[in-house]
Amino acid sequence: MKKILLSILLFLAIHQIHAQNANGTVNGKITKENSEPLFGISVGLKGTSYGSPTDTNGRYSIANIPSGSYTLVVSGIGYQVMEKEIKISKNQNLTFDFKLNEKNEQLQEVVVLGSREGDYVNEISSLASKSSISLKDVPQAVSYVTKELIQDQKAFLITDVVKNISGINQESISGDYMIRGFAGGSNIMINGLRISKGWMPTLISNLERVEVIKGANSALYGYSDPGGTINRVTKKPMNVSRQGISFSTGSFGTIRSEADVTGPVNQEKTLLYRVNLAYQDAGSFRDLMGRKDILIAPSLSYLPSEKTRVDLDLICSNINARVDRGQPFIASTDGESPLLSTPKSLSATYANSYNKENTLSFIGSVSHDFSDRIKFNSSFITYQYERDYLEHRTNNRYGVDGNGDVLPTLMEMRLQRGESRTTNINAMSYVNFSIETGRISHRALIGYDFAQQVTPAGGWDTRLVGAFRNADNTGALNSYDPDHPELYLLDGDGSPVPNMPYFDLVNPDYTPQDINGYFTRVTPRATALYYTHGVYIQDQIRMGKVQVLLGLRQEFYNDFENYQEEDEKKVQQTSLIPRLGAVFSLTDKINLYGTYVEGFQPQSASIIGDPEIYGGPFDPLTSNMIEFGTKSEWFNKGLTLSASIYQIELNNVLINANDAINPDLLKQRGQERSKGFEVDINGKILPNLSISANYAYNEALITQSDNLDLIGTHKEYAPVQMGGTWIKYNVNKGQLNGAGIALGSNFVTKQITGADFDLPGYTVVDAALFYQIEKLRLSLNINNVTDKTYWVGRGRAGTGIAANPGAPRNFLFSVGYTF
Structure with missing residues (x-):
């Protein structure tokens, strides 16, 4: 794992050094019509791998561009695409600002789409209807948490996320939930596909968002938890580096x-x-x-x-x-x-x-x-x-x-x-x-x-075959009967000896135990x-x-x-x-x-x-x-x-x-x-x-x-x-x-x-x-x-x-x- 991370860091460092020797640079700012900065909008040169997403201030910068004529393309989920013909020379620094209009047409019917980068808003959930209709048109409650909120809260596990969703509380810290008062999480979904729940929650760094459709969704997916279903939507590749x-x-x-x-x-x-x-x-x-x-x-x-x-x-x-x-x-x-x-x-x-x-x-x-x-x-x-x-x-x-x-x-x-x-x-x-x-x-x-x-x-x-050792210390019995102490191995105080030693809550001892000393059955x-x-x-x-x-x-x-x-x-x-x-x-x-x-x-x-x-x-x-x-x-x-x-x-x-x-x-x-x-x-x-x-x-x-x-x-x-x-x-x-x-x-x-x-x-x-x-x-x-x-x-x-x-x-x- 460490070698993988070091390799990525080396790649990124080489990429940055290379960028500093740029032939030309294009930069600018992308906003809405009301001048609100747009984060995560893709800005790139058509037909090339040169591009950059906008930062939280709506700014972008594309460096190391060879001299020539290009088409500058600006695109983002929920916004109309804009293009501009540009010509750049060596060491030239050009600035182009854009104001984007929102789309009126339906979003592309792909399960990964639905949220605009930089926002806490999600616009679509194929989980709720298996179609690209807006969440507003789905006749059922759907709650969600976007990756931007996950990043801001530094959530690393799904248990860190559910507090942002109405009607969900943790039943345990290992990923069991109550959704609208009913146990949930026995079956989980990734991109709308069902898997079984592991014992412990996994990392969520690869998620685009977490969404929950409230109530059973059996009409689309078959068996489901009555309070709701939690779906994890994975991040997908982008068309800009x-x-x-x-x-x-x-x-x-x-x-x-x-x-x-x-x-x-x-x-x-x-x-x-x-x-x-x-x-x-x-x-x-x-x-x-x-x-x-x-x-x-x-x-x-x-x-x-x-x-x-x-x-x-x-x-x-x-x-x-x-x-x-x-x-x-x-x-x-x-x-x-x-x-x-x-x-x-x-x-x-x-x-x-x-x-x-x-x-x-x-x-x-x-x-x-x-x-x-x-x-x-x-x-x-x-x-x-x-x-x-x-x-x-x-x-x-x-x-x-x-x-x-x-x-x-x-x-x-x-x-x-x-x-x-x-x-x-x-x-x-x-x-x-x-x-x-x-x-x-x-x-x-x-x-x-x-x-x-x-x-x-x-x-x-492997489990214990009984709770208390028998009188001959050759096996164990399930429970203790005080009317027949002769059946049990007793200690110096006349108390039954447990198959596995008791745990002392006042003076805890975490020393490793030898499980070979217990009466067990595989x-x-x-x-x-x-x-x-x-x-x-x-x-x-x-x-x-x-x-x-x-x-x-x-x-x-x-x-x-x-x-x-x-x-x-x-x-x-x-x-x-x-x-x-x-x-x-x-x-x-x-x-x-x-x-x-x-x-x-x-x-x-x-x-x-x-x-x-x-x-x-x-x-x-x-x-x-x-x-x-x-x-x-x-x-x-x-x-x-x-x-x-x-x-x-x-x-x-x-x-x-x-x-x-x-x-x-x-x-x-x-x-x-x-x-x-x-x-x-x-x-x-x-x-x-x-x-x-x-x-x-x-x-x-x-x-x-x-x-x-x-x-x-x-x-x-x-x-x-x-x-x-x-x-x-x-x-x-x-x-x-x-x-x-x-x-x-x-x-x-x-x-x-x-x-x-x-x-x-x-x-x-x-x-x-x-x-x-x-x-x-x-x-x-x-x-x-x-x-x-x-x-x-x-x-x-x-x-x-x-x-x-x-x-x-x-x-x-x-x-x-x-x-």
């Missing part, structure tokens, strides 16, 4: 580096490339919980004509860390909250624990316009995930003495050692039709997709296979100010019981999934909408494949959502505002059974319902004042359950209110020209845990300082400015045993250079 590097260092011994190199491969600019590299060596305020990450993400784009585009992406990620099960608590004996009973830094594990994850994704997509009215898109992904782990963790129980009484400061431990692997294939193809029938226009869609996940043979898992990880496919149709009909969206999908979900065994049995589930929505254009800038969608979500192959661990069989989850809202544009389309009210019902919910013998055992609950209100604001109020803000009110209740006492109570880890803001101000004149400041905050109200305590609400304040010196950018990000003590969600150790604390005050200083 651009290189950027950045280095960061900060609290907890954090060191980060990133490189982003893009441009044309040939003079015709029909073949483009981009390489994103990232490295992180980050410590933590939590004991033993640092991590090292490497991300390598090259991509190619081939544009043989204006009607055809081929994109290829390779994403390789490596994680070396430990699983953070949260801060364990001393057992409460007086009814008080245990949150402050132990230090936030405490981890119930040992130094020889580890978690190594490798993922490899290959993504391909083809788009072709047969005509102005018929467009074809096809894409696929192959995804491989491997995990090698050794984990010492709590067994969700405290130690006991000879009378069977709880020892509140000693935790029973659990061993997990193993290797696992999953592979995913997802492919989809669809055709868009634009049809005019008198005063009525149709944007029709027909498509087919296929998804498969395999857990192949060869995986294995079992093969169950092989599993599921595949699902579906055909769907959709039509968005426009009649004046009214648009109606009609969609229908037939889904065929197939999984296997006892896969690759003699009694293997194929089980098929089918579902007919409708979607109905309507949009009314109150004005050119304000739309009102309503929608009804249904969701379908069979249980995952891993759950079905291990009934001895998870229980079951379980019925599939089904959901429905009714939503009404408004979407609007302000300040010359520089600011977008969306607001929605909704109700979602989810049936056959899986929850932890809290079984003392099997901590992974699940059970099914009847029905849950959430209803609420959300608002998202993104964009610019002034040319140098940007904002991202969100708020959500959500009441998530248990409406059906075998336990009658639960009916009408709030769901676990579903706060009633949450929200956040991020405001950035740039100085664009005077002696402080290039300086900037940002202030942000996010808050979450009380979270029910299902135990005898709740997680208190909190507000966290962040800040950042920026300074741009031509192509050099300095930034200082300070997170949790007030050093607030808070907990973000549950610990993976189990309900009532642990919770994930938020990070104390920390900083990150970064230096970036783009040329």
Whole structure:
């Protein structure tokens, strides 16, 4: 990895030296009609590789141009292309300024497009409709975070991003979320293609944006989470040469580096490339919980004509860390909250624990316009995930003495050692039709997709065979019976000897443990296979100010019981999934909408494949959502505002059974319902004042359950209110020209845990300082400015045993250079 980064740095240095010996130079400034500077606009010489994007002040500079006549081309997403014939001589310095007009026509139907560089605004999401219609015309709430906001906040993981999106809160720090009160993130998407979730979140340096469609999107994609789907959109090659590097260092011994190199491969600019590299060596305020990450993400784009585009992406990620099960608590004996009973830094594990994850994704997509009215898109992904782990963790129980009484400061431990692997294939193809029938226009869609996940043979898992050693010390028993102490090996105090020594919460000892001294059993990880496919149709009909969206999908979900065994049995589930929505254009800038969608979500192959661990069989989850809202544009389309009210019902919910013998055992609950209100604001109020803000009110209740006492109570880890803001101000004149400041905050109200305590609400304040010196950018990000003590969600150790604390005050200083 270091050699790769050094090679890129050497390349960039040689490129800069070469540029200083320029024959001629063209520079200038690109603005909107209102003189607002435009960042990231491509400026280049037609038919050559000479070009430059504009900086945050809208300025560009193209150096080392040989003498001759050229066509200067200025282009940017959402703006009309401008060209100018120029002639340049040796050592000549020419200046050309341009004012760009916004486009009125539809944006190109490519999944990567939609945001203008330099803005917090996104204009399009193919995830929401599989077409290039504006987000304003989609009858469903869609939230997003652009790469500009990701860069300003120095977010490196998806868990750093979700606070900017209404209705999403972290359920854990390892990438589990609650979206509108329902668990999400079990299935994630890259460029609209489904993959399985790894154990830990990966680096996001290769992302163009993160977007979330609220509610189930089963009518287009088959099974999906009821609260919403998170999609990661990757960066794509640009047709102008651009290189950027950045280095960061900060609290907890954090060191980060990133490189982003893009441009044309040939003079015709029909073949483009981009390489994103990232490295992180980050410590933590939590004991033993640092991590090292490497991300390598090259991509190619081939544009043989204006009607055809081929994109290829390779994403390789490596994680070396430990699983953070949260801060364990001393057992409460007086009814008080245990949150402050132990230090936030405490981890119930040992130094020889580890978690190594490798993922490899290959993504391909083809788009072709047969005509102005018929467009074809096809894409696929192959995804491989491997995990090698050794984990010492709590067994969700405290130690006991000879009378069977709880020892509140000693935790029973659990061993997990193993290797696992999953592979995913997802492919989809669809055709868009634009049809005019008198005063009525149709944007029709027909498509087919296929998804498969395999857990192949060869995986294995080592676990303890019991919690307490038997009297002969030749094996272990699952639980302790104080009426029959003669069955157990006892210590000098007459207490049963655990199979694996207790973890002392008062005097923690992280010394590596010899796992060969435990009574264990190695079992093969169950092989599993599921595949699902579906055909769907959709039509968005426009009649004046009214648009109606009609969609229908037939889904065929197939999984296997006892896969690759003699009694293997194929089980098929089918579902007919409708979607109905309507949009009314109150004005050119304000739309009102309503929608009804249904969701379908069979249980995952891993759950079905291990009934001895998870229980079951379980019925599939089904959901429905009714939503009404408004979407609007302000300040010359520089600011977008969306607001929605909704109700979602989810049936056959899986929850932890809290079984003392099997901590992974699940059970099914009847029905849950959430209803609420959300608002998202993104964009610019002034040319140098940007904002991202969100708020959500959500009441998530248990409406059906075998336990009658639960009916009408709030769901676990579903706060009633949450929200956040991020405001950035740039100085664009005077002696402080290039300086900037940002202030942000996010808050979450009380979270029910299902135990005898709740997680208190909190507000966290962040800040950042920026300074741009031509192509050099300095930034200082300070997170949790007030050093607030808070907990973000549950610990993976189990309900009532642990919770994930938020990070104390920390900083990150970064230096970036783009040329």
